[in-house]
Amino acid sequence: MELGGLFANLSLGLSVAMTVQNLFWCLMGAVIGTAVGVLPGVGPTATMALLLPATYFLPPEGALIMLAGIYYGSQYGGSTTAILVNLPGEASSVVTTLDGHQMALQGRAGPALAIAAIGSFFAGTVATLAIAMAAPPLTKLAQQFAPADYFSLMALGLVFAVVLARGSALKAFGMIFLGMLLGLVGTDVNTGNTRFTFDISDLFDGLGFVPLVMGIFGIAEIMHNLADPQRRDLATAKISGLFPTMADIKRSIAPILRGTALGGLLGILPGGGAVLASFSAYTVEKKLSATPEKFGTGMIEGVAAPESANNAAAQTSFIPMLTLGIPSNAVMAMMIGGMMIHGIIPGPQVMEQRPGLFWGMIVSMWLGNLMLVVLNLPLIGIWVRMLLVPYRLLAIAILFFCCIGVYSLNNSANEVLIIALFGVIGYLLMKLDCEPAPLLLGFLLGPMMEVYMRRAMLLSRGDPWVFLQRPLSLTFLAIAVLLMVFILLPNIRRARETAFQE
Amino acid sequence: MRRRVFLGLAGATLAMGFSTHALAQTEAWPQRTVKLLLPYAPGGATDAIGRPWADKLSQAFGQQFVVENRGGASGMIGTEAAAKSAPDGYTFLLTPNAPLAVLPSLRKTPYDPVKSFDAVGRVGDVINGFVIHPSVGVKTFNEMVEYAKKNPGKLTYGSSGNGTSTHLRLEMLKYKTGIDILHIPYRGGADTLNDVLPGTVHMMNEPVSLAHAKAGKLILLNVNAQVRHPDFPDVPTLTELGITGADVPIWFSIFAPAGTPKDIIAKLNAKMIEIAKTDDMKAKMIAVNAVVPLQSPEDMAKHLLADIKANAELIKAANITIE
Numbered sequence: 001m002e003l004g005g006l007f008a009n010l011s012l013g014l015s016v017a018m019t020v021q022n023l024f025w026c027l028m029g030a031v032i033g034t035a036v037g038v039l040p041g042v043g044p045t046a047t048m049a050l051l052l053p054a055t056y057f058l059p060p061e062g063a064l065i066m067l068a069g070i071y072y073g074s075q076y077g078g079s080t081t082a083i084l085v086n087l088p089g090e091a092s093s094v095v096t097t098l099d100g101h102q103m104a105l106q107g108r109a110g111p112a113l114a115i116a117a118i119g120s121f122f123a124g125t126v127a128t129l130a131i132a133m134a135a136p137p138l139t140k141l142a143q144q145f146a147p148a149d150y151f152s153l154m155a156l157g158l159v160f161a162v163v164l165a166r167g168s169a170l171k172a173f174g175m176i177f178l179g180m181l182l183g184l185v186g187t188d189v190n191t192g193n194t195r196f197t198f199d200i201s202d203l204f205d206g207l208g209f210v211p212l213v214m215g216i217f218g219i220a221e222i223m224h225n226l227a228d229p230q231r232r233d234l235a236t237a238k239i240s241g242l243f244p245t246m247a248d249i250k251r252s253i254a255p256i257l258r259g260t261a262l263g264g265l266l267g268i269l270p271g272g273g274a275v276l277a278s279f280s281a282y283t284v285e286k287k288l289s290a291t292p293e294k295f296g297t298g299m300i301e302g303v304a305a306p307e308s309a310n311n312a313a314a315q316t317s318f319i320p321m322l323t324l325g326i327p328s329n330a331v332m333a334m335m336i337g338g339m340m341i342h343g344i345i346p347g348p349q350v351m352e353q354r355p356g357l358f359w360g361m362i363v364s365m366w367l368g369n370l371m372l373v374v375l376n377l378p379l380i381g382i383w384v385r386m387l388l389v390p391y392r393l394l395a396i397a398i399l400f401f402c403c404i405g406v407y408s409l410n411n412s413a414n415e416v417l418i419i420a421l422f423g424v425i426g427y428l429l430m431k432l433d434c435e436p437a438p439l440l441l442g443f444l445l446g447p448m449m450e451v452y453m454r455r456a457m458l459l460s461r462g463d464p465w466v467f468l469q470r471p472l473s474l475t476f477l478a479i480a481v482l483l484m485v486f487i488l489l490p491n492i493r494r495a496r497e498t499a500f501q502e
Numbered sequence: 503m504r505r506r507v508f509l510g511l512a513g514a515t516l517a518m519g520f521s522t523h524a525l526a527q528t529e530a531w532p533q534r535t536v537k538l539l540l541p542y543a544p545g546g547a548t549d550a551i552g553r554p555w556a557d558k559l560s561q562a563f564g565q566q567f568v569v570e571n572r573g574g575a576s577g578m579i580g581t582e583a584a585a586k587s588a589p590d591g592y593t594f595l596l597t598p599n600a601p602l603a604v605l606p607s608l609r610k611t612p613y614d615p616v617k618s619f620d621a622v623g624r625v626g627d628v629i630n631g632f633v634i635h636p637s638v639g640v641k642t643f644n645e646m647v648e649y650a651k652k653n654p655g656k657l658t659y660g661s662s663g664n665g666t667s668t669h670l671r672l673e674m675l676k677y678k679t680g681i682d683i684l685h686i687p688y689r690g691g692a693d694t695l696n697d698v699l700p701g702t703v704h705m706m707n708e709p710v711s712l713a714h715a716k717a718g719k720l721i722l723l724n725v726n727a728q729v730r731h732p733d734f735p736d737v738p739t740l741t742e743l744g745i746t747g748a749d750v751p752i753w754f755s756i757f758a759p760a761g762t763p764k765d766i767i768a769k770l771n772a773k774m775i776e777i778a779k780t781d782d783m784k785a786k787m788i789a790v791n792a793v794v795p796l797q798s799p800e801d802m803a804k805h806l807l808a809d810i811k812a813n814a815e816l817i818k819a820a821n822i823t824i825e
Contacts, residue, residue: 049543049571056553143700187576190687192608192664192824201582201612204575324699325713326692333546333692340550340790349717451689458686459658459702 006133009359013132016360017367022065025058026364029066030371033073037089038081038383039401043210044074044090046408048334060342061357065364067338068318071331072124072365075314076372079116079307080383084109085398087218091209092274092310094440095282097217099295099302109384110242112303115252117376119308123260124369127315130264131322132362138316139323142268148456148466152476153269154449157276159480160283161441162487169487172438175429179442182207189451190458202414211415212443214402215422216429216436222395223427242381244300252304255285259308267313268320269328274313275444281309315365321346322358531766532565537593538756541580541601543573546690547709550790551626551754552596558777559770569596576666577601578611585613589761594622594770598754600667603809607817608665608824615810619757621802623771625778626792627751631725631737632675633711635701643723643743646705650681658684659705660694665824667752670813671707671726673820678745709791727751732788750812754792755802771799 016022036047048067055063078089083100096116103112130138145153162172185196186206197203244252262284263277285305286295295302317328318335325346327333336346344350344357351358386394406415429436460466467473538556542548552569559567572580577600584595602615613619632643638657640646650657661669664687672685683705688694691708698706699719707726715722715734722737726749730739740748756774758767777783778794787794797805 052549056557143696146700146702147697189663189689192687201575201579204578205573320696324695325710326696326699333543336692337546337549346713349713455686455688455697458684461684 009355010132010363012355013359013361013363016061016356017065017364021059022062022360022364023367025062025066026069026368027371029069030073030368030375032066033070033075034077034372034375034379036070037074037077037079039077039089039405043405044071045330045334046405047074048331048338050408052334052338055338056342060339060344060354061360063338063342064335064357064361065368067335068361068365069368071335072311072314072368073372075311076117076120076376079120079303080113083112083116083303084383084387085218085394086221087398087402088213090274090310091213091440091444092278092313093307094213094217094275094437095278095306096303098282098437099297099299102296102298103300103303104387106298108241108298109387110380111244111248111300113380113383114242114244114377115248115300115304116307117373117380119252119256119259119304120311121369121373122256123263123308123312124315124372125366126260127264127267127312128362128366128369130316131319131365132359135319135323138268138319142320144472145269146456146470146473147452147459148470149472149476150269151449151452151456152467152473152480153276154445154452156476156480156483157279157445158442158449159483159487160279161438161445162484171434175434175436175439176442176446179439179444180446182212182439183443183447184450186447190454200414202412206447207418207443208406208415209440209444211406211418212422213440214406215419216426216439218398218402219419219423220426220430220436222398223423224430225391226395242384248300251300255281255301255305256308258284258288259305260312263309263312264316266309267316267328274310274317274329275441277309277313278306279441281305318361318365322350322361325350531591531769532563534592535566535568536563536591537587538567538569538596539580539584539587539593540569540571541573541577541584541595541597543571547628547790548596548598548754551787551792554783554786555596555625555756555774555777558783559773562773562777576605576663578605578613582612584757585618585759587759589620589759589763591758591762591766593759595619595757595759596625596754597757598667598752599809600752602757603806604665604667604670604813604817606810607814608822616807618760620760620762620767621799621806622756622758622767623774623799623802624753624755624795624797624805625774626754626787626790626794627727628709628753628792629725629727629729629731629751630707630709630712630791631731632671632705632707632723633698633715633720634705634723635698635703636719636721637701638704640723641721643738646723647679647681650679650683654682655684657705658686658703659707660686660688660698660703661706662690662694662708663687665817665822668707669822670816670820673816673822674748677816677819678740678748712791727793729793731791747812750809753805753809755806767799 032047033044036044048070055067074090078093079096079100082088082093082096083104086097086101088094088097100112103109158176161176162169185203187194187204194204259281262281266277266280267274282302282305285301286292289295289301317332320326320328321332321335325336327336339346344354402419403416406419407413426436456466467477538552540548540552556567556569572583577597581595581597581601584593587593605611606615634640634646638649640649659672661672663669669685672683676683686703691710694706694708695710697703698711699714711720714720722734724740724743725731725737726740728749730737775796778796
């Protein structure tokens with residue numbers, strides 16, 4: 001797009017987004033989003049579902065601006081609990097727990113939160129510009145991906161999961177496969193058969209991601225802390241410095257830039273874009289670092305990169321929705337629902353028929369990100385003080401919100417039981433020194449990989465060479481194999497283990 | 503003290519409630535919020551059709567008609583919840599045909615599509631048709647059939663999953679024309695569109711594709727409804743193309759738990775017909791590619807029975823199995 005047109009579009013967007021009403025809805029969305037992001041279990045999908053009927057009474061611009069605000073607001077808020085209490089609010093903030101929570105344990109929750117907010121803001125700004133300038137060509141790029149390419153990308157993602165684990169590679173493999181097995185529960189897309197559901201209709205759509213995370217991270221962490229008083233005091237004892245030092249910022253610049261680029265690209269892909277983005281951003285940092293063995297012990301790079309990546313991905317995931325009417329995740333499906341309620345059929349025609357709506361929303365995204373960083377930086381002091389709350393109270397509050405959050409997803413009491421079950425499983429895994437992050441990645445990517453593989457095989461009429469014939473697919477698989485070789489080469493493995501034992 | 507007053511009041515209300523129960527139900531309905539259960543997650547086609555109806559019904563009766571999305575298990579969870587609700591005129595099911603007219607022929611459902619519900623009336627029929635990617639090089643329905651006959655199994659079609667209404671569409675086409683098209687199941691319309699737009703998969707049959715047909719990215723070959731789509735006046739129905747008995751659109755209807763008082767159903771149905779005749783509602787429905795046939799509860803019940811039978815026959819003829 002030529003520059004003059006871009007400015008005309010952006011000024012049209014500004015004129016829509018800067019009206020008092022729309023600024024108000026943007027702020028409302030950002031505030032609600034931050035709140036639901038911070039509350040464990042209550043995610044943006046459930047919140048938007050609850051608020052969708054209310055938006056029926058707003059003008060479409062206001063409604064969509066607010067719904068979008070809830071989404072990116074929750075990306076900011078989700079990292080807060082991940083860092084403070086080791087409870088990822090969103091799939092995409094799972095990796096943030098690895099180093100973010102370690103930083104909190106060392107009394108550096110403030111800098112971790114600040115870098116997460118600054119990285120997110122930077123990523124949000126760049127991604128918004130990317131949407132404004134290059135939405136149509138980027139959509140074309142995403143459409144180059146056929147099922148075979150998706151399969152190979154997911155396979156690469158799973159190999160990333162091994163790299164990002166701290167301990168033994170064997171245990172990481174085990175956890176990935178356990179996660180993939182858990183992901184098999186539910187209805188098989190190809191045949192419509194139900195698998196491992198024991199005729200319980202709540203399981204027909206598979207185990208929910210939120211109950212699984214709440215159990216394995218939230219409940220297990222609480223059990224672990226209660227069992228070990230020393231660890232518990234550690235979390236609430238010392239807090240040193242609310243804001244990052246110059247050294248922190250310097251170390252974070254490159255990871256933020258890399259995270260933004262990676263997240264922005266992966267966010268366009270449907271499915272696990274934001275999740276893959278944060279995992280791969282973390283892996284890239286670990287690979288590039290001079291001290292990879294220190295990752296997982298509170299490295300600020302391990303917060304900066306994935307947080308920038310997931311926010312960039314959250315923004316660019318709007319691209320296929322805005323240009324094609326294709327939702328790249330559950331939240332975007334909700335946005336489409338919000339449009340349809342107002343009689344706007346999402347698709348390529350929206351940009352031409354409702355330019356005010358289209359550009360207004362894009363400009364409001366940047367305004368919302370600005371509001372969020374202004375809102376969140378002063379809040380850090382308050383969040384960090386949350387760690388001073390006696391653990392006996394904090395533990396109950398976390399339990400309480402986890403249960404309410406999970407119940408509110410589908411009004412299903414069975415899902416609350418599922419958290420309890422996974423709490424116990426998570427505790428056992430923790431005792432066995434098995435990390436839950438690879439399990440979650442296996443759980444998310446495994447079923448998608450299966451679907452893409454079977455779809456690719458159907459389309460190729462059963463010819464497996466399709467995975468090697470497509471250049472994109474071949475590239476991903478080649479990188480995956482290379483990574484595997486690195487992991488499995490004995491001398492490298494030995495070095496890795498000695499480094500870990502230090 | 504306060505507690506005693508409250509208990510007394512509650513007792514009095516209860517007693518009154520019992521004596522006037524039957525009367526209150528039939529004459530002054532609705533006296534409180536009415537719940538419309540939608541058996542799918544928010545944001546889908548059922549929402550797009552159901553929410554304008556909830557809004558208009560609230561205005562018409564002066565009581566809120568609240569939408570409750572209860573998604574999951576292909577609509578079975580929400581439908582089961584509606585079947586088990588009290589038949590007091592305060593809970594209704596608003597659903598597309600699949601949970602009642604398709605699923606029971608494929609798997610064991612925790613409800614009986616006929617015995618568990620009383621029909622109230624139709625809220626919308628979706629006008630929709632087969633779209634094809636321009637790269638195939640055909641422009642009309644008959645050209646597509648000819649192409650498929652020359653190249654058996656070469657064309658691919660994406661559905662929303664094995665045994666869904668969109669899958670049955672393909673089987674109907676294959677059954678009526680004798681052509682061979684490869685079925686690729688997806689998770690939903692948007693998921694399918696993602697592969698149909700770049701031409702990885704050639705065909706689909708879901709409302710989400712119509713916007714792209716309008717933009718010229720895909721070609722609409724036909725509509726499978728009794729009427730043509732106002733935005734595509736040149737695209738014929740299947741009946742017009744000489745294929746009979748295949749213009750059975752996906753419908754959305756309101757059902758009551760079995761045993762709901764007949765006069766409440768009659769009252770609701772009368773209001774629905776009134777609303778369906780307004781230009782405002784017609785415009786709202788055509789925006790989501792739907793038209794509203796006017797039907798009495800009896801017609802609707804008959805329609806459901808006929809649909810169940812037709813789908814069961816098609817499922818048998820096409821040999822579709824799930825369990």
